[in-house]
Amino acid sequence: MIKELKFMAAELPWVEKYRPVVLAEVVGQTEAISRLQSYVKTHNAPNMMFTGPAGIGKTSAAVALAKELYGNEFRRNFLELNASDSRGIDVIRGQIKDFARTLAFSADFKIIFLDESDALTSDAQHALRRTMEKYTKTCRFVLSCNYSSRIIEPLQSRCIIFRFRPLQAKDIEARLQKIAKKEGLELDKKALDAIVYVSMGDMRKAVNVLQASSALEKKILEKTIFNVSSRAKPQEVKEMISVALKGEFMEARNLLDKLMYEHGMSGEDVISQVYREVMGAEEKDIPSKAKIGLVDVIGEYDFRLVEGANERVQLEAMLAQFARFGK
Numbered sequence: 001m002i003k004e005l006k007f008m009a010a011e012l013p014w015v016e017k018y019r020p021v022v023l024a025e026v027v028g029q030t031e032a033i034s035r036l037q038s039y040v041k042t043h044n045a046p047n048m049m050f051t052g053p054a055g056i057g058k059t060s061a062a063v064a065l066a067k068e069l070y071g072n073e074f075r076r077n078f079l080e081l082n083a084s085d086s087r088g089i090d091v092i093r094g095q096i097k098d099f100a101r102t103l104a105f106s107a108d109f110k111i112i113f114l115d116e117s118d119a120l121t122s123d124a125q126h127a128l129r130r131t132m133e134k135y136t137k138t139c140r141f142v143l144s145c146n147y148s149s150r151i152i153e154p155l156q157s158r159c160i161i162f163r164f165r166p167l168q169a170k171d172i173e174a175r176l177q178k179i180a181k182k183e184g185l186e187l188d189k190k191a192l193d194a195i196v197y198v199s200m201g202d203m204r205k206a207v208n209v210l211q212a213s214s215a216l217e218k219k220i221l222e223k224t225i226f227n228v229s230s231r232a233k234p235q236e237v238k239e240m241i242s243v244a245l246k247g248e249f250m251e252a253r254n255l256l257d258k259l260m261y262e263h264g265m266s267g268e269d270v271i272s273q274v275y276r277e278v279m280g281a282e283e284k285d286i287p288s289k290a291k292i293g294l295v296d297v298i299g300e301y302d303f304r305l306v307e308g309a310n311e312r313v314q315l316e317a318m319l320a321q322f323a324r325f326g327k
């Protein structure tokens with residue numbers, strides 16, 4: 001039994017183990033966090049909407065806000081629901097109703113955190129708006145979404161909107177160093193740079209990549225980071241692009257093979273990395289004028305992949321277009 005418990009503790013995902021407990025621990029979202037801290041001081045809060053890409057602290061901020069507001073009564077006053085719950089909107093509405101109809105414990109209101117609220121249909125959003133109004137006395141809602149444009153206007157206008165930003169390298173680095181220290185890992189500058197590169201501002205991804213690597217070694221190698229995250233080193237992608245631009249199509253194709261079969265990258269992974277490297281290239285390597293055309297090409301093939309065309313064929317066709325461009 002004890003053995004089992006130990007095992008479970010060891011397996012706890014680090015994104016949970018190291019989820020911020022207080023608002024001050026949520027890094028990189030200074031403006032949002034200081035406003036939330038002011039709500040804690042005044043024991044008051046409006047309905048809110050947290051928007052921004054995945055893994056940057058939206059859920060963490062909501063949980064930390066509730067923990068600071070409620071202390072020991074946190075569990076009884078905070079409800080977290082996922083709007084994309086497969087059991088449907090009626091189940092969600094039922095849960096909201098059950099939770100909201102009783103008064104808050106040692107507080108003026110409870111908080112309902114509705115994750116992925118942009119997954120709700122417009123009808124469901126209208127219903128949610130009515131629910132929100134019905135329970136204004138006892139509850140505050142925090143809606144979390146990737147795109148605020150997918151939320152109907154009447155809901156938006158009832159919420160204070162907080163825009164969360166992708167995290168900067170320094171914020172990710174500092175957090176990872178802290179975790180590495182606690183876990184007894186050695187994380188040098190190269191490995192750290194690699195994690196920052198593959199995680200693209202997404203702290204959840206950064207922490208997951210670190211945990212996956214730590215299962216393999218205590219001194220984390222740059223190589224391992226790229227392996228566990230199915231990303232290629234920037235250099236490998238740059239080389240494929242430059243070879244393609246030179247018109248050496250067969251060689252570019254070999255390099256593409258390497259990305260897809262050795263690194264296990266999906267077509268989408270390849271395209272997004274190609275896009276990053278083209279946009280980030282220096283003027284002497286890819287002049288701005290050429291970038292315009294290349295981004296146009298990348299956009300076209302990205303669209304085809306999303307539409308479900310054969311990845312391999314489309315990526316080769318993209319490289320062939322690059323070859324034409326290089327001339």
Ligand SMILES: Nc1ncnc2c1ncn2[C@@H]1O[C@H](COP(=O)(O)OP(=O)(O)O)[C@@H](O)[C@H]1O
Pocket residue numbers: 014015016018019020025026027028029053054055056057058059060061167175203204205207
């Ligand atoms: N701004 C941040 N500061 C500190 N840790 C973060 C931050 N953003 C994300 N994390 C880490 O990543 C995990 C996932 O973050 P989460 O708040 O669930 O992201 P989101 O809700 O924006 O998708 C957290 O448990 C935490 O470990």
Ligand SMILES: [Mg+2]
Pocket residue numbers: 055058059060115144
């Ligand atoms: Mg979340």
